[in-house]
């Protein structure tokens with residue numbers, strides 16, 4: 001079956017006169033009905049890319065296709081895109097209900113239909129009847145967020161853009177809104193692109209994640225693939241904890257890492273071996289592993305359900321390994337078993 005992508009970007013580039021473009025030759029496809037997270041550190045170009053898609057900014061080069069149609073030169077009000085900003089950008093003098101109705105009024109939707117659609121959308125985002133009559137400053141951050149989401153969705157956009165929508169909420173509310181946001185996106189079937197610098201948010205929300213650095217998209221994949229099979233050292237280190245060890249050389253079915261450590265398998269000199277901390281085996285389980293490293297615990301970090309150890313496994317080489325709380329402590333000598341499937345070779349450099 002041939003389906004049209006909700007969004008397609010081809011060679012998007014935009015400079016602000018600095019030495020490197022803020023967005024540099026970005027290609028991207030967003031499947032209809034899916035949620036895509038654009039993830040990257042501050043200043044990597046996420047917001048600029050979002051503004052280019054929304055039509056708030058023109059590209060120096062490249063094309064934006066919405067549901068197959070080229071909208072690169074279409075003004076933003078005719079792109080059929082809903083936008084949720086980090087600061088919500090609600091009209092301060094309008095009630096929640098009139099904020100949501102605004103886009104429908106501007107599009108000439110008749111009053112009775114308007115009322116019905118606004119109420120249905122405010123039901124969907126869970127705003128109570130009393131809250132609907134309040135103005136933004138009389139609502140909490142979470143409630144304003146719901147209004148902003150309803151306002152963006154009520155116009156039935158072809159694409160929903162969200163710029164760090166949960167960044168201003170406290171941790172508990174952020175986690176709750178994360179679940180609700182995903183439910184609303186699923187229920188409405190809207191194609192959505194969300195920008196965040198929070199890796200946990202991206203991994204838990206997205207169907208696919210794109211990791212950005214220095215204006216470039218380094219890798220686009222499903223969350224599990226990005227976590228388990230990062231293609232560059234930056235992606236490996238940006239998503240969760242990663243031990244990254246440089247491959248110094250290979251011989252037969254063994255390769256050597258910095259500090260004289262050895263692992264079974266094949267890897268090219270100069271690439272990186274990644275081992276996630278939770279992949280090590282400790283205690284009796286280590287004995288069954290093909291590669292074993294011994295070292296002293298230099299520090300421990302208690303995280304509730306688990307504990308992260310720093311283990312000095314070679315001169316100047318310290319790795320992080322997860323274990324059960326209390327399984328090992330500061331100063332203990334431990335053996336870390338490395339199962340074959342614990343090692344992922346990171347093939348490329350970053351840019």
Ligand SMILES: Nc1ncnc2c1ncn2[C@@H]1O[C@H](COP(=O)(O)OP(=O)(O)OP(=O)(O)O)[C@@H](O)[C@H]1O
Nearest residue numbers: 016022023040041042043044045046047048049197
């Ligand atoms: N209007 C502008 N004029 C000049 N430089 C800009 C402008 N907008 C963005 N930049 C620059 O482009 C680069 C990318 O900025 P952008 O805001 O897209 O990053 P970001 O990944 O969204 O960061 P953050 O998460 O901090 O918002 C930065 O170096 C920034 O200083």
